[in-house]
Amino acid sequence: MAAPMLRWCCSGRRFAFARVGCGSCHRRGPPTGSTSNGKRGQSSVAQQPHITAQKPRKGEPEWAAVVGLEIHAQIASNSKLFSGSQVCFAAPPNSLVSFFDASLPGTLPVLNRRCVEAAVMTGLALDCHINRKSLFDRKHYFYADLPAGYQITQQRLPIAVNGSLAYSVYVGRKPSQMVTRTVRVKQIQLEQDSGKSLHDDLRSQTLIDLNRAGIGLLELVLEPDMSCGEEAATAVRELQLILQALGTSQANMADYEIQRQINELENGGEILNETRSFDFKLGCTVPMRDKEGKQDYRFMPEPNLPPLLLYDSGSLPSGADPQQVINIDQLRERLPELPRVTRQRLVQQYGMLPEHSCVLLNEVGLLEFFQNVIKETRAEPKKVTSWVLNTFLGFLKQQNLAVSESPVTPSALAELLDLLDRKAISAPAAKQVSAHLLSPATLPAQYRCYGSSALSEFHRGNLVINASKCWGRGGFVSSFVALFLEVMSSALFLLTFVYYFGCAGSPAAASRAPLRGRAPALGSFSSWGPQA
Numbered sequence: 001m002a003a004p005m006l007r008w009c010c011s012g013r014r015f016a017f018a019r020v021g022c023g024s025c026h027r028r029g030p031p032t033g034s035t036s037n038g039k040r041g042q043s044s045v046a047q048q049p050h051i052t053a054q055k056p057r058k059g060e061p062e063w064a065a066v067v068g069l070e071i072h073a074q075i076a077s078n079s080k081l082f083s084g085s086q087v088c089f090a091a092p093p094n095s096l097v098s099f100f101d102a103s104l105p106g107t108l109p110v111l112n113r114r115c116v117e118a119a120v121m122t123g124l125a126l127d128c129h130i131n132r133k134s135l136f137d138r139k140h141y142f143y144a145d146l147p148a149g150y151q152i153t154q155q156r157l158p159i160a161v162n163g164s165l166a167y168s169v170y171v172g173r174k175p176s177q178m179v180t181r182t183v184r185v186k187q188i189q190l191e192q193d194s195g196k197s198l199h200d201d202l203r204s205q206t207l208i209d210l211n212r213a214g215i216g217l218l219e220l221v222l223e224p225d226m227s228c229g230e231e232a233a234t235a236v237r238e239l240q241l242i243l244q245a246l247g248t249s250q251a252n253m254a255d256y257e258i259q260r261q262i263n264e265l266e267n268g269g270e271i272l273n274e275t276r277s278f279d280f281k282l283g284c285t286v287p288m289r290d291k292e293g294k295q296d297y298r299f300m301p302e303p304n305l306p307p308l309l310l311y312d313s314g315s316l317p318s319g320a321d322p323q324q325v326i327n328i329d330q331l332r333e334r335l336p337e338l339p340r341v342t343r344q345r346l347v348q349q350y351g352m353l354p355e356h357s358c359v360l361l362n363e364v365g366l367l368e369f370f371q372n373v374i375k376e377t378r379a380e381p382k383k384v385t386s387w388v389l390n391t392f393l394g395f396l397k398q399q400n401l402a403v404s405e406s407p408v409t410p411s412a413l414a415e416l417l418d419l420l421d422r423k424a425i426s427a428p429a430a431k432q433v434s435a436h437l438l439s440p441a442t443l444p445a446q447y448r449c450y451g452s453s454a455l456s457e458f459h460r461g462n463l464v465i466n467a468s469k470c471w472g473r474g475g476f477v478s479s480f481v482a483l484f485l486e487v488m489s490s491a492l493f494l495l496t497f498v499y500y501f502g503c504a505g506s507p508a509a510a511s512r513a514p515l516r517g518r519a520p521a522l523g524s525f526s527s528w529g530p531q532a
Helices: 113-125 229-246 258-264 328-333 337-348 356-364 367-375 381-399 411-422 426-439 476-503 511-516 522-527
Strands: 005-010 013-019 063-074 137-142 150-153 160-170 178-192 196-200 205-209 214-224 276-279 284-291 457-459 463-464
Touching: 013 381, 063 229, 063 258, 113 160, 113 178, 113 214, 113 229, 113 328, 150 178, 160 229, 214 229, 229 337, 229 356, 337 356, 337 381, 356 367, 356 381, 367 381, 367 411, 381 411, 381 426, 411 426
Parallel strands: none
Antiparallel strands: 005 013, 013 063, 063 214, 137 150, 160 178, 178 214, 196 205, 276 284, 457 463
8 A cells, every 4th residue: 555645745855755654665755645636837846735744643653754845046236136226135115126126017027047047057066957038927926015916937947957966974873874865856947036024023014125126046956866854954055056156156054853843743633824034033834824725826928028939059140149149168167166076086186085075175164274274384285184173163163153253363373373384383282282273262361362483393202493593473373373382391390399398208208219310401491582
């Protein structure tokens, strides 16, 4: 007996749940009961009724997720999709609204070339087929923040179809247990965003801000080929890296919802067909509006926009104005290094493990930090990788800090690794120094602004600071290392001094006499610079 497939749709996400029976497996693919009519862009998800389920009895199998995604990414452009209004975050309400954005009679749309190029480049990066001819349509629905009463989108014939997105996931507890999986990209289409409704519960009123109305969006539809929220989050992160590398979107996204649906179903609730929004303060999704069925959208061709025609080098009309046509081959040549290529290059160039290259790219700003350290140090790349991923990143995770909030700069870490590389300090001492560099508050207040002096020699158990040559010219880490070792050496000398005179005349003094020669040379203190 086939397992029942439970589906739910919301703006930006699609989830399907199936109860997996004993001794059977759940097959990935289109969910049971889908009513696809074969036309691109016509998703059967919106036609599904709400879902109810009885609470599973004790001992019955748990729910398994089948995840597909519909992602709306705002295009990085200076103006909106069909008007010349500026795109600017946090501008005063209704200060960036053209006559077309407000849907005044007689206004006509003018397509933004930058938005079309962004869609084509994204499609090429995801191995999509770029349609040489695509069409625009009107999708009707009635929101207070949508003045025209319809949204211009690409329902019949989108700009790109049939692509794929590869991502790597961990299949075991060990970081080395990684596999590469692929999710199919059904289509990429251009559409315009709606405005923003601001609800004032105290006054029982809703205010409308149309600054966002008409901003260009990329809608990317990923097939339900993923099996859990972790896979979906990994795929979204990979897509985020691709969009950021292309510069087509800033790609600030979040992924959350599966656990809420599981809890709802297991408690005998129902999954409504609705649009939900993620509340960052509450850490959960909240309902926004009911999701109409497809028949309510009343799709129709956009009469004010002709078909969008794209060309390649072979089909480009002779004498065509380059400003009036878009050449797919030229955009393909402009594609930057994509994340998967960057990971391969890191593995080949620095000899690091594939999972290390994934971490460097997945953490925002970490790859740039790593490359800056590599440029400024003579230490081996493997040693740099170890320090960046274990010591540096481990501290940031522990303190819940971003790379941009790190108290240590790439130059400081590179300087410390240089000292370690030329054996000026030992590995344990470097670990202690790095701990204080990462947590400056652990130092006594009188030492936090210690003057610049540099470590020039450390050998045979003696510390020598060349103050005459290095005073005021040493790096920060060298100065800190000098201070750290100075304090440690002073403490060691004091302990040795007490030990030496404390043992004199005792019965065990003779047996411990060889230790006396290990005390630091008194002459070493005469060459230290002044203390702050």
